[in-house]
Amino acid sequence: MNLGHKKALASKVLRVGKNRIIFSPEALDQIKEAITKQDIQILHKDGIIRIRPINGRKIVIRIKRKIGPGNIKRNVRDRKQEYVKLTRKLRNYIAFLKGRKVIQQEVYRDLRKKIRARAFKSKNNLKDYLRMIEIDVDNLSPQVKATKVDTKIKKVAPKRKKSKK
Template identity: 35%
Template sequence: MVVNLKAKKRLVSRVVGVGLARIKFDPESSDDIADAITRDNIRSLISAGAITIKPAGGTSRGRSKFKKMQKRKRGTTTGSKKGRKGARVGKKQVYVKKVRALRYRLKVAKDRKEITNPEFWNLYRKVGGNTVRNIAHLRTLIDEVKAHRKS
């Protein structure tokens, strides 16, 4: 005799706290499951193994990882790039990266006592004002400040 166990499945889902799709009934013990009417009965059937809970299935990331890897590989050579340099990396990001690197170098120079505090702030303002082109340029400016101090 086929027994409709839909209501029992709903009860199990409320007791265990999982979705209906994860609940599996053992076909041999369908009579016992049909007789179970309390939450306690359901719990005892779960411990007995008549009712099993399937493990939670996740969304597979395999295809998306593969697509991401392909995208990363594609279009990196000079002939494949479209748009100007600023289209790939914005002006602001370039500026921020440069300024942070220069300010770090300035801090190192001050910690090593290569430059004094007023000299540091003078160069710091130049860095912020985009007067300093790169680290090599900063190095020459520090050397000039040192030379000026000695004379």
């Protein structure tokens, strides 16, 4: 007796896979007569059609796979904009310190490399690092702190002369 169609119908009605459907061998005639979804549900309530339990820890593994830093879906553009904003701020700050001769060229180069490698989370984090390597950033006057170094150089393209024909 081929009951493959009944098994497929039962799996659809009971919302489990075909391999988890178990027919009791004593009542195969009743299963053969079942045509509708309602018949399958009645047979399930009577215990003629059973569902095999899940073995192992598949649910735990499925839950664990969802968690993790690689599965956090954030927009790449947003992360890049954050990075650009922070690096510009920090680079301006160390350029300002270099202009005031608070830091030397070697320290400046080292700091630029660290900023590019995202070693600092914020401007305060950078200041803490500078204090740690014994560079005094606290004694700058309030007026000096407010000024900003303009590091951008605008390139002006030469104007072309229009030829007359």
